[in-house]
Amino acid sequence: MSALLRSRAFKRGAIQIGFLVLLVGLIIAAAVVGRTNILSQGMATGFGFLEQTTGWTLSFSVIEIGPRSTYTRMLLAGILNTLAVGLLTLVLASLLGLIIALMRVSTNTPMKIVGGTYIELFRNVPVILQVLFWYALLTHTPSPRNAINFGDIAFFSNRGLTLPVPALSGWDVILLALGVVALSVAFRKLAYRFDFRQRVFGCIAAFVALFSILILTGRAPDMPLISVPELKGLRFVGGFTLKPEFTALLIGLVLFGASYIGEIIRGGLLSVDKGKLEAGAALGLSHSQVNRFIRIPLAFRAMLPALSNQYVWLMKGTTVGIVIGYPDYFAVVSTSINQSGQTLELLALLMIGFVIINYSLGFAMNVLNERLKLKGRN
Amino acid sequence: MAIEASLPPAAQTGIAAWLRKHFFSTWYDAILSLVFLALIFWVVSGIWSWGLRDAIWSVEDREACGHGAGACWAVIQDRHRLILFGLYPYEEHWRSTLACLAVIMTMILSCVPLFWTVWRLPILWIVGFGTFVLLMRGGFAGLPLVTTEQWGGLSLTIFIFSAVFVLGMPLAVTLAFARRSSLPVIAKATGIFIDVFRSLPLLTILFAAAVVVPLVLPDWLQGDKLGRVIIGFALFFAAYQAEIIRAGLQSIPDGQVEAAVSLNMPFWSQVVDIQLPQAFRNTLPSTINQAVITFKETSIVTIIGFFEVMASGNAVVGTGEWGQQYVEVYLFLAFIYFIFVFGLSRYGAWLETRMRLGHG
Numbered sequence: 116m117s118a119l120l121r122s123r124a125f126k127r128g129a130i131q132i133g134f135l136v137l138l139v140g141l142i143i144a145a146a147v148v149g150r151t152n153i154l155s156q157g158m159a160t161g162f163g164f165l166e167q168t169t170g171w172t173l174s175f176s177v178i179e180i181g182p183r184s185t186y187t188r189m190l191l192a193g194i195l196n197t198l199a200v201g202l203l204t205l206v207l208a209s210l211l212g213l214i215i216a217l218m219r220v221s222t223n224t225p226m227k228i229v230g231g232t233y234i235e236l237f238r239n240v241p242v243i244l245q246v247l248f249w250y251a252l253l254t255h256t257p258s259p260r261n262a263i264n265f266g267d268i269a270f271f272s273n274r275g276l277t278l279p280v281p282a283l284s285g286w287d288v289i290l291l292a293l294g295v296v297a298l299s300v301a302f303r304k305l306a307y308r309f310d311f312r313q314r315v316f317g318c319i320a321a322f323v324a325l326f327s328i329l330i331l332t333g334r335a336p337d338m339p340l341i342s343v344p345e346l347k348g349l350r351f352v353g354g355f356t357l358k359p360e361f362t363a364l365l366i367g368l369v370l371f372g373a374s375y376i377g378e379i380i381r382g383g384l385l386s387v388d389k390g391k392l393e394a395g396a397a398l399g400l401s402h403s404q405v406n407r408f409i410r411i412p413l414a415f416r417a418m419l420p421a422l423s424n425q426y427v428w429l430m431k432g433t434t435v436g437i438v439i440g441y442p443d444y445f446a447v448v449s450t451s452i453n454q455s456g457q458t459l460e461l462l463a464l465l466m467i468g469f470v471i472i473n474y475s476l477g478f479a480m481n482v483l484n485e486r487l488k489l490k491g492r493n
Numbered sequence: 494m495a496i497e498a499s500l501p502p503a504a505q506t507g508i509a510a511w512l513r514k515h516f517f518s519t520w521y522d523a524i525l526s527l528v529f530l531a532l533i534f535w536v537v538s539g540i541w542s543w544g545l546r547d548a549i550w551s552v553e554d555r556e557a558c559g560h561g562a563g564a565c566w567a568v569i570q571d572r573h574r575l576i577l578f579g580l581y582p583y584e585e586h587w588r589s590t591l592a593c594l595a596v597i598m599t600m601i602l603s604c605v606p607l608f609w610t611v612w613r614l615p616i617l618w619i620v621g622f623g624t625f626v627l628l629m630r631g632g633f634a635g636l637p638l639v640t641t642e643q644w645g646g647l648s649l650t651i652f653i654f655s656a657v658f659v660l661g662m663p664l665a666v667t668l669a670f671a672r673r674s675s676l677p678v679i680a681k682a683t684g685i686f687i688d689v690f691r692s693l694p695l696l697t698i699l700f701a702a703a704v705v706v707p708l709v710l711p712d713w714l715q716g717d718k719l720g721r722v723i724i725g726f727a728l729f730f731a732a733y734q735a736e737i738i739r740a741g742l743q744s745i746p747d748g749q750v751e752a753a754v755s756l757n758m759p760f761w762s763q764v765v766d767i768q769l770p771q772a773f774r775n776t777l778p779s780t781i782n783q784a785v786i787t788f789k790e791t792s793i794v795t796i797i798g799f800f801e802v803m804a805s806g807n808a809v810v811g812t813g814e815w816g817q818q819y820v821e822v823y824l825f826l827a828f829i830y831f832i833f834v835f836g837l838s839r840y841g842a843w844l845e846t847r848m849r850l851g852h853g
Contacts, residue, residue, distance in 0.1 A: 131678035138682065149709035223522055224515040225529035239785075239834040240827045241792040244803055248827075251810065251819040431694035438796055445696060452704070462705050465697055466689075473692040 149459065164455050165190075171454060173442040175358050186451060193447030194468055200361060200443065201430045201472075204368040208429065211369060212376030219381050230377070238374040243435040246367030250439040253359040259350055268343055270351060275362055277344040280355040287329050294325045360441040364433070372429045379425060383418030384410070416487050423480030427473050444468055559817045568818040569825050572809045576825070579645015579800040585637065589648045592628035595621055596655050604840055609773075611765045615663075622659050625652065641719045645800035647829065653723060653791045653801065658784070660727035665734035666769065672739055690732035696793055698725045703797045722794060730787055737779045741772030777848070781841035785834050792830075802829060 153160060165187045172182050176192040177199050184192075218230035237245070254273050256263065262272035270277045298321050302314055344354030357365075387410050395405040434445040442450075448465040452458050517523040547563025549555075551570060558565035569576075578586050599621025608614050629648065632638035644652060671683040690698065702725030707715050715721070745768060753763045773780070795804040806826040810819040 127676055131676050134676075134679055134682070145709040148711050152708050222515060222518060223525055223529070225526050225533060229529050229532060235835065236831075239789075239831045239838070241789040241803065241830055243792045243795065244823060244826055244830065247803075247807060248819075248823040251823065255817075255819070427692070434694040434696040435793065435796070437696075445694065445700075449700065458705055458708060462697075462701055466693055469694060469697065470689065470692050 153459075160457070160460070162460055164457050164460075167455075169451070169454065171450070173447065174440060175361060175442055186455070189447055189451065190444070190464065190468075193442060193444040194472075196442055196447075197430075197433050197444040197472070200364055200368070200436065200441070201433045203365060204372060204429055204433070205426055207365070207369045208372030208376050211373035212380055215373060215377035216380035216384060219377070220384050234374045234377055236374075237370050238378075240371075242367055242371040242432055243438055245371055246364055246435055246439060249366045250359060250363035253363050259346060262346070270344060270346075272351075273359065274350065274356060275359045276357040277351045277354050278357070279341050279343045279353075281326075281341050291325065291329060295322065298322065298325075360436070360439050363439055364436040364441045367435075368429060368432060372425070372432075375425050375428075376422065379418050379421045380414070382421070383414035386417040387413045412487070416484075419480065419484050419487065423477060423484075426480065427476055430472055430476060431469065564821050565818050566821060568809065568815045568821050572815065572822075575646065575809060576802060576806045576822075577647045579649060579805045580643050581645055581648065582637070582639060582643065585631070585639060588628050588631065588636065588639075592625040593648050593651050595624040595628070596651055599655075609770075611769055618655075618659055622655055625655065641717055644719070646805045647802040649799065649801040650788075650791050650803075653726065653794060653799075654788050656723045657726045657730050657787060657791075660723065661730035661734060664727060664731035665738055668731055668735035669738035669742060669772075670764070672735065673742060687732045687735055690729055691736075693729075695726070695729050695790055696796060698729050699794060699797050701725065719799065722797065722799070726791075726794075730783070734780065734783055737776050737783060738772055740779075741774075741776035742768060744775045745771045774848070778841050778845045781837060781844070785837050785841075788833055788837070789830065802826065 166185055168183050168185055169189050170182050172184075173180055173189070173192060173196075175196065177195045178188075178192050180188060180192050215230050215233055218226045219234070221227065253275070256271060256273050259270070259272045259274055262270040262277075264270055268279050298318060302318055342353045342355075344351040344356075346352075391409055391413065392405055395409045396402075400408065433443050436443045437446040437449070440446075445465065448461050452461050455461070516526040543562065544564050549558055549563060549565045549567050552567045555565075555567050555571075558567060574583070574586065578589050581589050599617060602608055602617060602621075603614060608617055627633070628636075629644060629652065630639060630641075668683055668687060671679050672687065674680045674683070699722050702721045703718055706721055706725075749767055749771070750763060753767050758766075791801060792803045794801055795807070800808075803826055806822050809815055810822050815822070
């Protein structure tokens with residue numbers, strides 16, 4: 116009996132060790148072949164190139180960048196570009212998805228038809244084709260001189276969407292962000308003194324006050340409060356221009372993402388047990404109270420896992436931006452590979468970057484999930 | 494206290510009641526209904542006049558394209574061969590057509606419950622997919638050889654999709670069982686593999702397969718670029734599908750496997766006759782969902798330089814001659830994808846209701 120047990124344990128151990136040896140052997144073989152191939156092609160190895168200047172630049176970047184920036188900074192710009200378009204997509208797609216879901220669960224038939232058609236149209240076409248379509252549409256719009264004019268303040272042209280923005284400096288933005296954090300902490304501490312509506316209005320009022328103080332004190336004396344775009348010669352001066360690449364990628368991802376998120380939210384809303392809503396109504400809660408205290412929290416819990424999958428997917432989906440020349444992390448890495456030849460190192464950085472982005476997103480959603488989980492018997 | 498007399502409740506049936514419930518239940522409901530009805534009317538009439546009434550259909554009056562108010566479908570008539578077949582030799586297009594029909598027939602047949610056994614389905618796919626590859630490649634019985642570099646258009650899309658499925662499914666089953674293995678090293682290694690592949694964008698994997706893998710492979714193992722990309726794609730598909738199958742395996746009650754063990758069934762028979770059929774049946778909706786996603790994702794190979802249906806459509810717009818007709822071309826491409834994907838997802842929805850009713 117003990118001999119049999121030992122032989123079984125031996126067999127299990129042998130299989131696992133064999134598997135490990137095979138795996139390690141394959142990795143070593145790949146490394147050896149890779150090394151000889153790289154050496155025979157005369158390519159450099161190591162991460163020293165990260166300190167070198169690139170000599171090329173990106174068409175769009177959220178941080179200051181130029182041909183004299185190092186590869187490190189260029190890669191950082193790529194990650195930030197990915198995050199910029201990705202996070203904005205998550206927010207906007209969630210909002211649009213919520214609207215579509217509410218349209219689909221309403222009793223109003225025309226609204227249901229529009230919501231249903233939206234989902235079928237945008238979900239069944241590849242996102243890359245949608246992005247290409249919006250990009251073609253944006254670049255076929257008139258030149259700045261004949262731009263589509265929204266009341267002389269916003270313009271739509273083949274350079275992108277030009278909007279008026281408050282004239283804030285970088286420091287003002289940082290101060291504003293700190294202020295918002297401080298405010299939300301303060302309101303959390305005071306939460307028990309006020310009801311929900313008072314807290315929301317308080318937050319908005321404090322934010323507006325902070326914003327006005329900043330805008331009145333933080334700007335240069337001769338600067339206008341709000342920078343309005345103006346046509347000077349062949350281009351716009353002032354305001355802020357959303358580049359066509361950014362706008363097309365954003366529109367494509369938001370419309371596509373909203374169709375999936377809309378279905379997830381609808382599933383969540385429909386999953387709420389009808390009896391719970393009726394119980395709330397029987398306790399004398401109003402329609403909006405039932406929605407706020409029962410339906411939305413329960414639905415939110417039900418849809419959170421699917422939603423976090425979808426968010427991770429959308430974050431990864433930003434890589435299709437390369438097809439219209441949006442310099443996201445993938446595009447920056449692939450240009451760097453072409454320019455520097457450091458294929459393996461850059462590919463490793465690419466993968467690490469995406470694994471970190473996805474794990475942090477997944478981690479944030481898990482924390483949210485834990486916080487929202489029903490306490491007690493579950 | 495006397496109870497006040499109240500009016501009888503409004504009729505609950507009939508057209509008036511139906512209209513009231515679905516269109517005009519409150520005053521803001523009525524406003525919303527009118528707004529959305531106007532929107533629907535505006536869109537539908539716009540599509541009708543632009544896409545059909547004022548459209549130009551034939552290449553003869555191509556001069557009028559772009560000047561009139563309507564769509565110019567002549568571009569599709571002029572370039573449909575490029576969109577559907579890419580750079581495939583013109584005289585051999587019939588082969589490509591037949592090959593695609595063979596695979597589409599295989600797809601339709603695999604939706605028939607008659608084929609849903611562990612042996613019939615793989616055999617069906619090997620036959621259908623083999624026919625596809627033989628017809629497309631040629632090089633026998635007087636058919637000229639067409640290398641994969643010349644494959645393109647819709648036939649390349651269908652090839653990539655079905656190849657990913659044919660390779661990915663067995664891989665996914667293997668990964669799912671490996672992850673449930675009682676050997677901790679194998680289970681852990683598979684888990685890491687699946688997690689890493691799931692957290693990377695497909696594009697980075699295809700890019701690695703096309704550009705980086707040749708660096709770490711000896712020359713005799715490199716194969717052609719399309720083959721490597723399909724293997725990368727299949728690994729990516731398998732990582733997702735393995736998790737779906739694993740969920741299916743977990744949903745099988747313990748008693749099923751215990752019964753098989755007590756009957757002294759061999760391990761392979763347990764897997765093939767008991768676990769796999771139930772796992773697949775339980776996860777059919779998610780599997781079809783995954784197929785839909787995969788079909789759409791084939792469009793990503795465009796970026797690493799393959800000429801599948803989206804790339805060839807995009808090329809029609811990019812050549813300049815038809816550059817102004819980009820809306821028509823993109824709509825046509827969207828229509829092609831829509832037919833495949835909508836068909837698949839409708840089938841999935843039908844299966845779901847059928848299984849819920851217990852006919853499955």
